[in-house]
Amino acid sequence: MTVSDYKAPVRDMKFVLNEVFNVEQLLASMPGTAEVNAELINSVLEEAGKVAEGLLAPLNRQGDEIGCQFDGGKVTTPGGFKDAYRTFAEGGWIGLAGDPQYGGQGMPKTLAVCFEEMIMAANSSLALYAVLSAGASLAISRHASDDLKQAYLPKLYDGSWSATMCLTEPHAGTDLGMIKTRAVPQSDGSYKVSGTKIFITGGEHDLSENIIHLVLAKLPDAPAGPRGISLFLVPKFLPDGDGNVGDSNGVSCGSIEHKMGLKGSATCVMNFDDATGYLVGEINKGLACMFTMMNYERLTIGLQGLGLGDASYQTAAAYARERIQGRSPAGPAQPDKAADSLLVHPDVRRMLLNMRANTEAGRALAAYVGNQLDIVYFHPDEERQARAAKLVALLTPITKAAFTDRGFEACVLGQQVLGGHGYVREWGQEQHVRDARIAQIYEGTNGIQALDLMGRKVVFDREGMLEEMLDEMRQFIDQEKDGRVAAFVAALDNALDCLVRTTDLIRQANTENPHEVGAASVPYLDLMTLILYCYMWARMVKVAEDALAAGTEDSDFYRAKIQVGCYFLDRIMPRYKSLAEEISAGSDVVMALDEALF
Template sequence: MAEYQAPLRDIRFVLNEVFEADKLWQSLPGLEGAIDAETADAMLEEAGKITSQTIAPLNRNGDEQGAVWNDGQVTTPDGFREAYATYAAGGWVGLGGNPEFGGMGMPKTLGVQVEEMLYGANSSFALYIALTAGSTLALDAHGSEELKQKYLPNMYAGTWAGTMCLTEPHAGTDLGIIRTRAVPEADGSYSVTGTKIFITGGEHDLTENIIHLVLAKLPDAPAGPKGISLFLVPKFLVNEDGSLGERNAVSCGSIEHKMGIKGSATCVMNFDGARGYLIGELNKGLNAMFTMMNYERLSIGIQGIGCAEASYQSAVAYARERIQSRAPTGAVQPDKAADPIIVHPDVRRMLLTMKAMTEGSRAFSTYVGMQLDISKFAEDEAIRRKGEDLVALLTPVAKAFFTDVGFENCVHGQQVFGGHGYIREWGQEQLVRDVRIAQIYEGTNGIQALDLMGRKTVANGGAYFKVFADEIRGFIADNDAGQMQEFVQPLAAALDNLQQLTDLVIERSRANPNEIGAASVEYLHAFGYTAYAYMWARMAGVALDAAEDADGFYQAKLGTARFFFQRLLPRIHSLSESVRAGSEVLFELDAAQF
């Protein structure tokens, strides 16, 4: 299998040429002076080296050896500790962290690129980093000054790790029915008792301490989600001088034996009167946790991109070398027994699908990262509000669509290998197994679709959608001429179609609430393809304007754009017909008839 190489050329194209990120950074207070194009490029180069040369080589062993549980202790696969120490020493764990507490303060627009490299190199390893980054985000946004000063510096430094503890054996999506309890103590702390499952990185040997963010309820809390509070529960208590104290009453009861991401410890965590500290306000814990979850959902979406990129790199290398049969138009390599399989139309279909969807995903993740930066740093209220609206609308699309197409692309990559794709030594079967979880955790993709259709579209009468649609229509109006018409006109038709679907479901849902759930998954996919059409039109515009193309990069970009518009965007028509079919057929059968 080809060794993973960070796709720096395409990352730079998206970041610098398509979105001109440096101009955005210099326009945002809090980022101007902190980062520029030259600094970002140097950081990307270094991130590419450490992910490709240090972390990627551990991927297969991490899968075969896995995380190991023994009497409450978890050992990560060989090489993980050393690689983690190297990664942490470079300051990468605190890449987006608050500089006041030792973070690097880098924009999310840059962060999404580093996250993709991590996931492409080694998804299991990347998850330890991602959970710490997310937990520090929630702590920084909602924790007291005392908690932030006490915990953030060591978490940003990678000396301590972080987790989020939501799910319980009986409570997954419906967190309002959690049973974990927090009892107030005289010293202002809380005694936390309960069991959490599916906790990524709940126990491991990478850091000297692990800081758990735990959802729990006080004994007199209101019922349902409005009674949930958020608590910081350290594995080891921290003394006043910052040194580690006694072991807290929190333990790992077991780890899960999983389909994939086997190097990532997925833990059952038991809290037996563990000492915890309130983050934010009582009964407002779910709001605080969603600060973390929105970033985590984008991160998990990026897992789909990273795995797909790794699969694509391997599949292309194999397709260029594997010889089988002759090209339909005649021998391409007459001096050999057969031609490389890349000459065959169906192999090209799979490879181009992978290329078009992965590069479209990369552009869209960068776009969403920009909105996160705008919503956080912009001073102008209207600009900031637009960023917030787009983040709310696009986060479920990014999480679900990135991972759905990421899984599809990894299956394509496996298929290119034929029987060898089913064999462990080639690595494709691991990517299929690893990426599959991304469609499930951090809120299943069905839940993401329901969020998009219900809360982010129907509930506000399409207000968020209008913000996005108006931006695309502005782009169309500015570019509907010359060579760009090839890309802009199908984009306009796709947007009109999505507008019609949006209006249709909003109208139907007034009489029948089932219409929201019935339409949600197909609507999200139609939305995703339309959003990618916007991304590809923007990329095509840059490629058309390129002055030089010595390596054929821009010509390849245009060819891939044409493949997307002609062969992939038409998928919206079948998706749209499914939405228009309505909900009635879903309820013709009684439960006993299934």
């Protein structure tokens, strides 16, 4: 088996969408998605699986080995990428969730979430070019003028043009208020944009005719800090009178980074020298506009971790079934062979079950967040929209950090299952580890995600974001406490009580010590993740138990779902208690060591 043997988890995705969340019923209640029924959902999932398995995955290893080449300001992507990207774009996949008014497919985010997991698992480097265009298209669709939408969205959706987002500068990473890129107003309503941006994914490449950069910059008289940031659309080539590629703009690539992983994805230093740009949204409101794309990309990068973790599991599980080493502690399981398979060893099973339990819970949570995003954008009931928006705000930092942390852990565990074979190139596990590592860093480091959750979304929240999520889980507990998933419900109930106590403790401690939020943030996000995963497992196991009771023909699938869920409940869920104890230790011990002693 090699990494190109990736199999898209279509069966599990159908289970999550159709059985656990019954998305057809939700989509039918919203005018913008009413035509998306179960038959269409299944068809899209199946075709997406074919694209991931047959088009993207076979190029993954060679993309890593060849990498992007930089020469004279031009970037050449690995062999096969250009043709594959063209085929991918012609299939309408870049505009899958795009605005139909401008050529998008108009599919719900719930479905796009599954698709993005597949393509990220199959070939993250190539997938990144496409998902960045999708994210930029969303920001343009939500905030740009009608003229800009008409000029750029159709070509972004059909893949003839691609897009980036340009935030980071050499001196300004997390603290975007420090950016120096400037935009000077012109008499024709355009702006001249000048500055340097770094770590720009897809800033230069040969996959599309034009590259559209969404650039954060400040006007000469802008207020200091993040309140003075505006957003500009800056094309590599200015469109001509017919809307096609015209004159070169003042945009150039200075170099590309030599990276640990994702070598088929060009990470560029981009220079803007009096480049013509166009305002997106309002002056000094650029950060809010860019967050439309950033939050989209944060979930997408979470799906990168989730997908790579699943790909690692698939390779490791297949290897463990085939590899014979040692004997079962209970006696030979295969006495006719020289040794038993790795699956007789409890520790190998522990690693595989950790990978699978976290991946399947993450997949369900991703679909749940997709549901909420669809409600925000499509539901006619404003109260439902407002509630969903709160949940999305709360869950976005959790999904980005949780999926990428656990995805990287799954890649390392998968490498460990293979032993020495996991460390060599042929099996693909070492590439998974390298490719997954960046997902914990870009689109906002996971430490920043934890601070966002702990600070903005919990301690300083005035909208009741956490309370909305707690109320929903409490309702589930009340409904199911005497049902088939009573054990899950009891654990969830106890964990929620612990979460409330811990949250109250942090809120109170923060009034006296400003370090408490930062010291508690990462373990708090992990605590929330365990609770959310338990909630997802309770819902999945309930459906599986009901299916078995009804006499399903696919009994193996549902039995496996229940057994993996029980593993999560018994072996992973109890960790919430130690996380609560870690948080209760407070910040003093974190801040005690003098700076000079580090």
